[in-house]
Amino acid sequence: MPAITLTINNDLISARQGQTLLEVAREHGIEIPTLCHLDGLEAMGGCRLCLVELQGSSRPVPSCVTRAAEGMVVTTHSDKLVEYRKMLVELLLAERTHTCSICVQNNNCELQTLAAKLGIDHVRFDYLNQQLPMDASRERFALDHNRCVLCLRCVRVCDAVEGAHTWDVRGRGSTSRIVADLDRPWGTSTSCTDCGKCVQLCPTGALFKKGATVGEMRKERSFLNRILERRRLAAQGGTP
Amino acid sequence: MSRLRLATAWLGGCSGCHMSFLDLGEQLIEISDALELVYGPLVDAKEFPEEVDVALIEGAVANFENLELLQQIRNRSKLLISFGDCAITGNVTSLRNFFSVDDLLTAVYHAGPGSAPRSDEADQVLPELLPRVLPLHQVVEVDAYIPGCPPDPERIMAALSALLQGQTVQLSEEQRTFG
Numbered sequence: 001m002p003a004i005t006l007t008i009n010n011d012l013i014s015a016r017q018g019q020t021l022l023e024v025a026r027e028h029g030i031e032i033p034t035l036c037h038l039d040g041l042e043a044m045g046g047c048r049l050c051l052v053e054l055q056g057s058s059r060p061v062p063s064c065v066t067r068a069a070e071g072m073v074v075t076t077h078s079d080k081l082v083e084y085r086k087m088l089v090e091l092l093l094a095e096r097t098h099t100c101s102i103c104v105q106n107n108n109c110e111l112q113t114l115a116a117k118l119g120i121d122h123v124r125f126d127y128l129n130q131q132l133p134m135d136a137s138r139e140r141f142a143l144d145h146n147r148c149v150l151c152l153r154c155v156r157v158c159d160a161v162e163g164a165h166t167w168d169v170r171g172r173g174s175t176s177r178i179v180a181d182l183d184r185p186w187g188t189s190t191s192c193t194d195c196g197k198c199v200q201l202c203p204t205g206a207l208f209k210k211g212a213t214v215g216e217m218r219k220e221r222s223f224l225n226r227i228l229e230r231r232r233l234a235a236q237g238g239t240p
Numbered sequence: 241m242s243r244l245r246l247a248t249a250w251l252g253g254c255s256g257c258h259m260s261f262l263d264l265g266e267q268l269i270e271i272s273d274a275l276e277l278v279y280g281p282l283v284d285a286k287e288f289p290e291e292v293d294v295a296l297i298e299g300a301v302a303n304f305e306n307l308e309l310l311q312q313i314r315n316r317s318k319l320l321i322s323f324g325d326c327a328i329t330g331n332v333t334s335l336r337n338f339f340s341v342d343d344l345l346t347a348v349y350h351a352g353p354g355s356a357p358r359s360d361e362a363d364q365v366l367p368e369l370l371p372r373v374l375p376l377h378q379v380v381e382v383d384a385y386i387p388g389c390p391p392d393p394e395r396i397m398a399a400l401s402a403l404l405q406g407q408t409v410q411l412s413e414e415q416r417t418f419g
């Protein structure tokens with residue numbers, strides 16, 4: 001793969017053609033926060049936490065969907081970017097009802113961890129206090145819309161890895177909701193195979209195993225790498 | 241050196257944050273020479289005193305009584321600290337924001353057994369509820385935050401130690417999580 005050279009935070013860095021800025025940064029030990037991104041799933045550019053500044057561009061760009069190019073000058077951690085990231089997470093916390101203390105994923109939640117990491121000790125915005133429904137119609141799993149951050153990891157893993165494409169999104173902006181099978185109760189979905197992949201990949205307590213009580217839900221994600229690695233080997237004609 | 245005049249108050253919360261404060265245990269004795277507890281559920285002062293150095297406030301602002309006390313505390317304290325998730329985010333206390341005050345009172349006092357007074361009559365015996373539960377910083381200026389439900393004693397101690405040394409409260413990443 002042809003090599004390119006770019007500047008990240010004043011350091012000259014070499015990268016391979018086709019890599020995203022996020023990949024290049026992480027390869028060089030620069031930690032950019034992400035929420036919708038998960039290695040192995042197609043990048044979406046939805047949450048905007050991975051924003052970076054590009055010289056010559058009037059607005060920041062999401063590094064998970066921006067390819068590195070020769071001569072780029074990138075800043076990953078300016079005061080402005082840090083402030084934007086804080087604001088984004090505060091808005092997420094204000095939009096739905098994240099009552100961590102009574103959440104199945106308390107202490108194991110990516111949103112909670114991200115907030116602490118970014119230095120958020122309170123939210124400057126008014127809480128919307130939207131009372132959103134919970135879908136507990138499926139036998140083994142449940143969906144609590146109050147905790148959903150619309151990262152769409154569930155949608156992507158169900159489509160691209162499980163191949164069932166049970167999940168989709170309805171509505172726009174803050175009225176968006178995850179829906180199963182063209183918007184019916186998850187329990188009546190005929191496409192869902194009950195594999196639980198979406199549950200394990202969900203960063204918050206939005207998708208969880210029934211019966212889990214406060215702080216009990218821990219997610220297991222290593223299956224994703226295993227499946228993708230076997231597929232890669234199979235595609236190469238190796239033994240899966 | 242004069243002792244730090246500390247007050248604690250309990251607004252719309254469950255007292256769990258104060259229990260966690262008591263969980264400081266022997267450390268409370270160690271810092272007692274440097275601290276004077278001048279107000280709170282743990283001491284018998286009827287009125288919030290003047291010239292308080294630090295006020296730790298548990299619970300969200302849920303009714304008019306909370307609101308008045310909080311404003312008084314703000315006027316009489318140098319530093320006001322949101323103590324616990326209810327004070328910072330509304331937390332459990334604010335789950336009632338899903339309902340109107342009227343629906344809430346009906347559900348709590350009438351839908352089940354019992355015959356609590358309604359409407360105007362209720363206002364005379366129950367503290368009058370605010371339309372929405374609010375976190376402290378949406379009502380008064382807040383100087384520092386100790387998140388957690390409840391914040392564990394280590395967080396409280398980290399904050400108090402900083403204050404006793406005249407520093408601002410800055411909790412580490414691990415000590416900053418909600419929940």
Ligand code: SF4
Nearest residue numbers: 098100103109204205
């Ligand atoms: S999903 Fe649960 S643990 Fe995570 S931020 Fe929301 S309420 Fe807190």
Ligand code: SF4
Nearest residue numbers: 148149151152154202
């Ligand atoms: S349910 Fe979970 S995985 Fe799906 S969009 Fe919401 S937060 Fe993301």
Ligand code: SF4
Nearest residue numbers: 253254256324326389
């Ligand atoms: S933060 Fe938790 S422990 Fe403290 S008053 Fe609220 S519910 Fe109780």
Ligand code: FES
Nearest residue numbers: 045047048050064
């Ligand atoms: S991680 Fe890049 S936009 Fe979400």
